[in-house]
Amino acid sequence: MLSGVGVSPGRAAGPVVVVAQPAGEPPAGPPPADPAAEASRIAAAAEHVAANLQARADSATGEAKQLLETTAMMAADPSLRSQAEQLVTTKQLPAPRAVYEAAAGFADALRSAGGYMAERVRDIEDVRDRVVADLLGIAPPGVPELTEPSVLVAQDLAPADTAGLDPKLVLALVTEEGGPTSHTAILARALGIPAVVAVRGVLAANPAQLIVDGQTGSVEIPSEPVTPFAAEVGAGVSWNGVGTTSDGLRIKILANVGSAKDAKAAADAGAEGIGLFRTEFCYLAATDEPSVEEQHAAYAAVLAPFHGKPIIVRTLDAGADKPLAFLNPAAEPNPALGVRGIRVSRERADVLERQLAAIVSAAEETGAQVSVMAPMIATVEEAAWFADRAHAAGVTRAGVMIEVPAAALVAEEIFSVVDFVSIGTNDLAQYTLAADRQLGAVANLNDPWQPALLRLIGMIGKAAEAAGKPAGVCGEAAADPNLAGVLVGLGISSLSMNPGAVRRVGAALAKHTEDYYRQVARAALVSHTTADAKATVHAMLS
């Protein structure tokens, strides 16, 4: 029995498929006994990789097909292959090392050519890692092609890997790393795939099958073979679709989305609108800035199911674990503390202007009630800068996210320059507790029940009530039915969550009065630990 942090509810069991990591830099020795024979292995490996990628391209569609075809062509390209062969014969290098060094030469040349060519560096590195893995006789890196419903086990997954997963074939996700609010976890919830992160030792245990509980975080290696299954969560919960407390205080129950598919799932789940549209999720794989027309089309597709309903579109939160190739080209030592969100927008105001134009025109076309907000605001000045630009672009309601402790501390002043705020509890927890949301080892600190976090939210709730302007929560905290009651008691007026949680939270909220939620919130605020806060609130609400 292993355990981790359950981040996407649901129970499932099935055969394990491991997502391999790249092999890293191969050693430069020992020299091959027969350099000619060693060199001849390279062409075979490259052809094998090219054929595999082409076969996957043949059964893929759209952007994935194009990407796979480009990578297959690079693998089949004779110049990389012949340079590597020469390195084996002239420098006496083992074949994997020769491929690694030849690819480095190509990558440098592409990088210095800049522009579109520089954007191909990632592709050449992918080809390199695949050919090296083939030569070493190990599994190629990345999510393998699944042939049957399976439990995926990985060190961690990139958001782009997770976004491409097929929920029909992925029964559950288990990772060694990752925190409860890492974007892998968020995407797993959006896809409705049960997931447990921070499961120490799962790779070393090398299980053939796993039974996974995404609620409790338990991961069991069965002693007898089990029949694969996936159990749906919250199927029996009913809710009338209008968020209120039992005495009629209106609390909108909204959904977090990142694509047109999510928006449809949100509408089907009965969400009253969208509280967070993560626009950067549309462009995780884009190499160039999408045109205003392309952005208009992508945004209109998300807004379409919510005609006449409230939608909050967030401008690009590029950076940290969601780098966008066209906005974050340089590596940073601490990307979560680097040029991210609004900081990128201030450097590239032209990109922001084009995005605002696309959002405004998509809103006009679809008739959704669109508000726009900016991520990663730390100061009043940043909030005012953004609100001015958004209003000038024709946005009626301009707001900001509060997800940096500094912004929570000056919430009152921020309210004087914006129309609303939305609290991102995922980042607010990460920055308040100084705990990387992607790191398994600190997953327990990244808990929205931390009394310190609740006190910051309480300050923002008070500032909202004083300003007579709304404060919502769009972090994952809003998806916990008990915590939702606490948030309402702290003065929060809308809750936005993954579509799968909408019904559960809506139904739970209708059970008690506003006044009672205020008492519950006071009890949570004076708790000393997350365990105390959870136990006290659970006892009061159940």
Ligand code: PEP
């Ligand atoms: C948050 O930080 O809570 C949030 C909603 O934004 P994201 O998860 O996209 O960083």
Ligand code: MG
């Ligand atoms: Mg955030």
